[in-house]
Amino acid sequence: MTTILSTTDLTKTYYKGSIDIPVLRGVSLDVAEGEFVSVAGRSGSGKSTFLNLVGGLDTATGGRIVIHGAELSAMDRRELARHRRDTVGMVFQSFNLIQSRTALENVTLALAFGDHPRRDRRRRASEILTRVGLGDRLDHTPGELSGGEAQRVAIARALANAPDVLLADEPTGNLDSRTSDEIVSLLRRLRDDGDLTVIMVTHDEPMAASVSDRVLRLLDGRLVEETRAGEAP
Template structure:
């Protein structure tokens, strides 16, 4: 049974009188402990798909299943809890809160998860240690390199122990060396901690070197699933 599944997901945006189809009848399944990459050019609908899976957006038709349970019927509050505990997301532009230092960014996520006081501080330090940033606790995002910022974002995404990490172009703002380092870290987490990763990228080379599977998307459709 797949951990994550999209069944016949479509997304149509209404732009005035014309409607734009961002996703057209997309189905895919991700098993637990897999590193899956979705590759495609910009506008191929891969980020839209990721937002659906991450619970940030709703499909126009079809549904996303997590642990075989559909997300469609969830209330706003349940959806927030899904984002909080079931999935973690990282983005191309990191999306750290610029006025908070590394530790505070992670503590914010832990606060939403309900961790308090000393336990929250300890967990934040542990998480930053896991991504190799034990010495960057009090640095603000602006004082960190791109690679370091993305590591903080990973630590934050994993704060409430989600089974799935959703990565939207995580290396898009990194040079190739940093990109390889970062994907190495993600690969290690999949292998060692059996984390499930769904990553969106436009870089075929990176996708093929680190992912277990590559799904190719074009114009809102899946055009190729290399392992099936």
């Protein structure tokens, strides 16, 4: 299996005045293409920061991130924007949909950033929304959707520009357990259907273990444990 993501000694330190706050203290890992990896840990363990670094929303203080053969730390801001657009898709705990736009429009906005031809956008957006089970909710705004539905819209938006890696930051954090199960199953199904790699950050280890190929545990900015599917934790 080819490695799609590789981090080496990744560090991130926030500076608040004269105080250094190290969040990641050297994280090295490899993720294979098509793998479903979960990063588990308590809040403050640095797992969201890790995802933001891989997603190109934030820049690392030290170490390397190589994704699909390209090194993120060497990218300028424009290349990072392209990385966010084409290589990764991000899903957040709070959905982060644009409230004034319908489900369809939230997805077509991502396609617009992706320079898709105008006339293809609606078709492609409704295709993806149908794939995540929202074929009948295209014209509803986030306010008219349930949490699970909103998160499906967010997933559809993340997939709009056909990324290699889906990065999900606590995607079930705002959902009840039944809806959470539906969402993680959807992520799993999407991975199974195509050549998508999924990296999910969560604090819910049992849930992570139930869907992931691998669960990594992060504590105080360091990887402390790794469990493969089928192994006992």
